[in-house]
Amino acid sequence: MSRFNPVPRLVLFGAVALLAACGGDKGATTSATTSAASESTPHGAILQATRLMQKGDFVALWNASVPPVHQEALKQEFMKEFRGEEITDEKREEFAQMMQRLTGPNAEAEMMAELRPQLEQLQSEEMKAQLPAMVAFGRGMALQAIAESEEFTPTQKQQATGVVNALATWVEKGDFADPARAERAIAAITRTARNLPVKTLDELHALDFEGLLGVVSSVYSGAKDVTRAYDIDIDQMLASVQAETISQDGDNANVRVKMQFLGQPLEFETPMVRVDGRWYGKDTIDKVTKVGSTAAAE
Numbered sequence: 001m002s003r004f005n006p007v008p009r010l011v012l013f014g015a016v017a018l019l020a021a022c023g024g025d026k027g028a029t030t031s032a033t034t035s036a037a038s039e040s041t042p043h044g045a046i047l048q049a050t051r052l053m054q055k056g057d058f059v060a061l062w063n064a065s066v067p068p069v070h071q072e073a074l075k076q077e078f079m080k081e082f083r084g085e086e087i088t089d090e091k092r093e094e095f096a097q098m099m100q101r102l103t104g105p106n107a108e109a110e111m112m113a114e115l116r117p118q119l120e121q122l123q124s125e126e127m128k129a130q131l132p133a134m135v136a137f138g139r140g141m142a143l144q145a146i147a148e149s150e151e152f153t154p155t156q157k158q159q160a161t162g163v164v165n166a167l168a169t170w171v172e173k174g175d176f177a178d179p180a181r182a183e184r185a186i187a188a189i190t191r192t193a194r195n196l197p198v199k200t201l202d203e204l205h206a207l208d209f210e211g212l213l214g215v216v217s218s219v220y221s222g223a224k225d226v227t228r229a230y231d232i233d234i235d236q237m238l239a240s241v242q243a244e245t246i247s248q249d250g251d252n253a254n255v256r257v258k259m260q261f262l263g264q265p266l267e268f269e270t271p272m273v274r275v276d277g278r279w280y281g282k283d284t285i286d287k288v289t290k291v292g293s294t295a296a297a298e
Helices: 006-019 042-055 058-065 068-084 089-103 107-122 125-148 154-173 179-195 201-206 209-228 234-239 282-297
Strands: 242-249 252-261 264-275 278-281
Touching: 042 058, 042 234, 042 242, 042 252, 042 264, 042 278, 058 209, 068 209, 068 282, 089 107, 089 179, 089 201, 107 179, 125 154, 154 252, 154 264, 179 209, 209 234, 234 252, 264 282, 278 282
Parallel strands: none
Antiparallel strands: 242 252, 252 264, 264 278
């Protein structure tokens, strides 16, 4: 049976938008803590994009992250892929069942009843004894996959490695099997689903690009509430971001970014490129240029 779930697609798109967020926002103001930064500096572009991420405004984030000359081609490419998959009655039913499960009158109680046996198993002494070895194994596998990836750039490998190490440390220390935390997380999930602007698969596919970004913003806001149930404050992480331009040669620069991720210091360097007077992540520019070239050749 074909299984259709649009949530991973939306989450993936949101993640891409976050990772691409290295452009400047000309409408943003510079806070007192970053008074030396502006949209005309490489590090200022990153800090301003970070503030848009805190707001969860993916429309503004998109406009700040992608040069105007490439935006239309990218929009068309995404919408072509998004709407290219046939909507069958089976997929409509699967979407409806998912929404019913998340928004029904007893959704919280039913989801918690399904999850509770798994939580009890995770809280067992046997599982607690096995946890360090499981975490070490998972960390090793993830780091190996990152190191061997041909899709990640060196900067992305550095970022991903830091994230994996921080997550592993959090799993070792965090009480993620606490039923009270799970109840708060489930409440956030169902609240987010009930507040979504679409209720059916056809309504989702009828949205334009900006409408889809609105859905991503809603999902992102709900995700922040879910993580708070486990003492992971995404806004606090973003507020901890510091950036400084460590080198610049014409329209190319290198920025050092520091932040606190799950209580662990995370530091990496990212290359930036200036396009029409504004700074963007080099990885982003490389990707959007490739997409634009492919679209022009078709």
